[in-house]
Structure formats: C-alpha cells, structure tokens
Amino acid sequence: MTADDAPPTLHHDRLSAEDLLVSPRGRSLVFGLALNGRDDEFDEEGEPLTDRARALSEARHDVFIAGFLADKE
Amino acid sequence: MAMYLGEGDSEPQPGDITAQNVAATLRRVTPVRPTQIDLENELAEVISGAMYWQPPHGADQIAADPEVREALRPFAEMVISTVPLDGWTAPLDPGNQWALAWDDADHRSGLPAVFDRPLGPVDSTAAPAITLTDLYPPLEGDGASLSWELDEWLADVLTAETRCRHDFAKNPYMELSGEWWSTPPDGLWSSTGAWPNGTPIGVELVEDDFGLERARACRLRLRPDARIAEIRAPEDWADLCRRYSLDVTAQRRYVWSETTGRKGRWVIPDWSRVAEEFDGVHVGLAGYLRTAGAVIDVTEGRLVEESETIPTAGNTDDRTASVMAGWHPDTTFWLNDVVEAVNEVAEWHYDSDVDRWVRG
Structure with a gap:
C-alpha cells in the first residue's frame, strides 16, 4: 500500500463506489459482500446448484488460494 | 478477511x-x-x-x-x-450519544461500577451522578491509572518518541514495536450514536473485537454548545495533522510500516492542542470507511522540526503521512468537559440465537 491509496475524494456527501474501492476498509467490505452467497443456491453439502453459485464458488476458491499465498510472502 | x-x-x-x-x-x-x-x-x-x-x-x-x-x-x-446509506454521512447527533462500559470480568479485576446501577432513566436528584470512572473496571494491583489528562498523554507520547529515537540511533533498522493507535487517550469520555433501531453502533462495530458479549450503555447529556470536529474523509484527518502536528515517526515506524508497507515521517493530531479548538472529534460511519487504515497524505516533505535523530533509514518516500488507527466507527472522543450528565442506563447483550445485539 502506498500514499496513493489514501482516498482522493474531497466531497463529504454520500458515499460513492469509488470511496469504497480506494479505502482499505471499504474495499474489504465490498470484497466480503461479493463473496457472499444465497443459501438456496447451494445444496446441504455446500455444492453450487446454479451457474451463479458455481461462479461464486470458483471465486471463493481462487480468493482463498491467492490469499493464502499472499499471507505466506 | x-x-x-x-x-x-x-x-x-x-x-x-x-x-x-x-x-x-x-x-x-x-x-x-x-x-x-x-x-x-x-x-x-x-x-x-x-x-x-x-x-x-x-x-x-x-x-x-x-x-x-x-x-x-x-x-x-x-x-x-x-x-x-444516507445516515452514514450524517454529522454527530448530540441527542443520541451513548458511552459504553463492557463486561470483561473474565479478564479484568471486576465489573465497572455502572453495572451496579439500576437500568432506565437516571434521576440525578436521587442518586449519585454516574462518572467516567464508573465505566471502567476497578483498578488492579498498585492502581496503575489511565491517562486522565491530555497534558499527561502528550508528555507520554513525547517521552516515548525520544526513547524510540535513541533506540533507532543505535540500530536504524531495528523492529521496534509499540503503540499502534492514533486515538486520544483512554480516560476521556467517548460515545457512539445508534442505528435506526436504537442499537448503539459501538456494541456492534468494534475494531479487533475479542468477543465481548455484554455492555452497559449510558446516554449522555452534552453541553449544547460543544464544538465538534467531523472526520468525514482523509482530508479532515490530514487537516488536523497539519494544524496540530505531533511527530511520532520513531514510535510508529515499525508497526505502521507493517500495516501499510510505508516507511517515512509519521504524524498524528496533538489532541491536547486540538482541544483548544474542538470539544469532540467524531468519526462517522462514512468517515471511518473512507479513512481508517489508509495512508493519509499530510504534506510533501517534513512538517515538524528537522532533527538528525528522526529515523530515516529505508524510507519509501519523502512525505509526511498519518494513519487513523483504533477508532471504532461512529466514535466521538470528548476532549473537554462537555458531558453534563448520564441521563439513562441501558443494557445490551449479544444473543447468539439470533446473531444480534439485543436490549435487556
């Protein structure tokens, strides 16, 4: 992370998508929400039942592996 | 995550x-x-x-x-x-501020005294006033106290900085851990607003939460003319840092480089001087999301006195920056004596069955 990561916004009104994406906490919030899934899209063993759930499952897997590797560096 | x-x-x-x-x-x-x-x-x-x-x-x-x-x-x-999310950018609501006391009896010497007080509105004519010390656990051992005055806090910070500079003079690359937060000191009143359903935001949103499950919330009556500094975005924090600079380069150098990857000059607001202009500093929900944890660019070059004792080895840039660290969302620290009374006490606990904080 560098000084450039400090949110550049000067406005103090409603939050924007950019506000969320440039700040560490906002980005983590969006990332967590992106990886949330609806229970009814997965079976009892957690296997995806829909195309959306399959894509989500793959994304979760990739995030897990990439995050694990980043933790090790 | x-x-x-x-x-x-x-x-x-x-x-x-x-x-x-x-x-x-x-x-x-x-x-x-x-x-x-x-x-x-x-x-x-x-x-x-x-x-x-x-x-x-x-x-x-x-x-x-x-x-x-x-x-x-x-x-x-x-x-x-x-x-x-409109409410997330709202300024402080002075009529709905709650100070929290936590049940951490398993790890501390006992419950804060406010847990012995009846719940509901406080009749200040019939009972002793609830004070700030009632929100903290009893002192342990030799009674090592919280820092109660901003002047004492400033002296502590300056002493720590001098000590750390001496350590870096001996070894410019040492990994010197220490305080990581940039809040005003414990021992001041702090408060939080509430969600629309009435739950104090501060019981749900806790940085580095370690599982506390019961709190007493004290509704504060504040002096109506209290002056509030609103931290709505990194620029507001940077502005406080520029106007009331306190150099903490040596003591934050290692911990903040760990969390940000940056090595360079670090400053925080000198709360003892901020108190001359403001009675409270409020970090709302949007301000928290925009600001917490980011490297906040304060100024190009140095902001404080030039000194050969300020460590510079391995600096990643030549700017001055800050980090807003340790502020729970929607927290206000009260720097001056503007809390007139506690006029209501409520209890909140975490209900694992519904995965929510509930009153009572």
Missing part, C-alpha cells in the same frame, strides 16, 4: 492462483443486491478484523490489486445504488 487451510488440503504453491485469476473469476460472478442486514453483518466482520500492527490479511492484499479492485466495481456500485 481471514481464510485458513483445512485438514487434508494440499498446500498451494506460488503462482497457483494469482490476483489476475481472482479478477477473472470475480468478473463471472453476478452481483447480488445486499440487504441492510447483509451490509451490517459484513461491516462488523471487516471491522472486527481490523489490525494496524501487521500486514493485511492475504485476501485483503489481493483485493488491493488494481485488477481485482476494478473487478469489484460492479459490486461496489450495487451496494451504493441499493442500500440506503
């Missing part, structure tokens, strides 16, 4: 999955409209994992990759366009 390998999982090897792979799979995921509850739950999860003394979790490092960040844009836009 923390993730762990389970038993039987083979250990991934470098290059197996990259940030670019993550971005590609994210682009195939259709954003789903989050509910207000989804948002609050995820916010609590993010905030409870906030740490300022070590590198971000691996997944958060991945999220900071420019390609991943861009892949997250549709999800961010979905949040912004579907969840009403």
Whole structure:
C-alpha cells in the first residue's frame, strides 16, 4: 500500500463506489459482500446448484488460494 | 478477511492462483443486491478484523490489486445504488450519544461500577451522578491509572518518541514495536450514536473485537454548545495533522510500516492542542470507511522540526503521512468537559440465537 491509496475524494456527501474501492476498509467490505452467497443456491453439502453459485464458488476458491499465498510472502 | 487451510488440503504453491485469476473469476460472478442486514453483518466482520500492527490479511492484499479492485466495481456500485446509506454521512447527533462500559470480568479485576446501577432513566436528584470512572473496571494491583489528562498523554507520547529515537540511533533498522493507535487517550469520555433501531453502533462495530458479549450503555447529556470536529474523509484527518502536528515517526515506524508497507515521517493530531479548538472529534460511519487504515497524505516533505535523530533509514518516500488507527466507527472522543450528565442506563447483550445485539 502506498500514499496513493489514501482516498482522493474531497466531497463529504454520500458515499460513492469509488470511496469504497480506494479505502482499505471499504474495499474489504465490498470484497466480503461479493463473496457472499444465497443459501438456496447451494445444496446441504455446500455444492453450487446454479451457474451463479458455481461462479461464486470458483471465486471463493481462487480468493482463498491467492490469499493464502499472499499471507505466506 | 481471514481464510485458513483445512485438514487434508494440499498446500498451494506460488503462482497457483494469482490476483489476475481472482479478477477473472470475480468478473463471472453476478452481483447480488445486499440487504441492510447483509451490509451490517459484513461491516462488523471487516471491522472486527481490523489490525494496524501487521500486514493485511492475504485476501485483503489481493483485493488491493488494481485488477481485482476494478473487478469489484460492479459490486461496489450495487451496494451504493441499493442500500440506503444516507445516515452514514450524517454529522454527530448530540441527542443520541451513548458511552459504553463492557463486561470483561473474565479478564479484568471486576465489573465497572455502572453495572451496579439500576437500568432506565437516571434521576440525578436521587442518586449519585454516574462518572467516567464508573465505566471502567476497578483498578488492579498498585492502581496503575489511565491517562486522565491530555497534558499527561502528550508528555507520554513525547517521552516515548525520544526513547524510540535513541533506540533507532543505535540500530536504524531495528523492529521496534509499540503503540499502534492514533486515538486520544483512554480516560476521556467517548460515545457512539445508534442505528435506526436504537442499537448503539459501538456494541456492534468494534475494531479487533475479542468477543465481548455484554455492555452497559449510558446516554449522555452534552453541553449544547460543544464544538465538534467531523472526520468525514482523509482530508479532515490530514487537516488536523497539519494544524496540530505531533511527530511520532520513531514510535510508529515499525508497526505502521507493517500495516501499510510505508516507511517515512509519521504524524498524528496533538489532541491536547486540538482541544483548544474542538470539544469532540467524531468519526462517522462514512468517515471511518473512507479513512481508517489508509495512508493519509499530510504534506510533501517534513512538517515538524528537522532533527538528525528522526529515523530515516529505508524510507519509501519523502512525505509526511498519518494513519487513523483504533477508532471504532461512529466514535466521538470528548476532549473537554462537555458531558453534563448520564441521563439513562441501558443494557445490551449479544444473543447468539439470533446473531444480534439485543436490549435487556
């Protein structure tokens, strides 16, 4: 992370998508929400039942592996 | 966001999955409209994992990759366009401020005295006034006290900085850990607002949460002319840093380089001087999200006195910066004596059956 990561916004009104994406906490919030899934899209063993759930499952897997590797560096 | 390998999982090897792979799979995921509850739950999860003394979790490092960040844009836009967030940018509501006392009796010497007080409105004519000390556990051992005065706090910070500079003079590359927060000192009143359903925000959104499950909330009556500094964005924090600079380069050098990757000059607001202009400093929800944990650019070059004792070895830039660390969302620290009374006491506890904080 560098000084450039400090949110550049000067406005103090409603939050924007950019506000969320440039700040560490906002980005983590969006990332967590992106990886949330609806229970009814997965079976009892957690296997995806829909195309959306399959894509989500793959994304979760990739995030897990990439995050694990980043933790090790 | 923390993730762990389970038993039987083979250990991934470098290059197996990259940030670019993550971005590609994210682009195939259709954003789903989050509910207000989804948002609050995820916010609590993010905030409870906030740490300022070590590198971000691996997944958060991945999220900071420019390609991943861009892949997250549709999800961010979905949040912004579907969840009403107008209240998150609201300034402090002086009529709805709650100071919290926690039940941490398992780890401390006992419960704060406010747990012995009856719940409900406080009749100040019939009972002793609730004071700030009633919100803290009894002192232990030799009675080592909290720092109660801003002057004492300033002296502590200056002493620590001098000590750390001496240590760096002996070894410019030493890994010198220490305080990581940039809040005013404990021993001041602090308070939080409430969600629309009345739950104090401060019981749900706690940085580095370690599982506290019961709190007493004291509604404060504040002096009506209290002067409030609103931290709505990094610029507001940078402004306080520029006007009331306190150099903490040596004592934050290691911990803040761990969490940000930056080495350079660090400052925080000198709360003892901020108190001359403001009675309270409020970090609202939006201000927290925009500001917490980021490297806040304060100024080009140095802001404080030039000194050969300020460590510079390995600096990554020549600017002056700060980090807003240790502020729970929607917290106000009261720098001056503007709390007139506690006029209501309520109890809140975490109900695991419904996964919510409930009153009573």
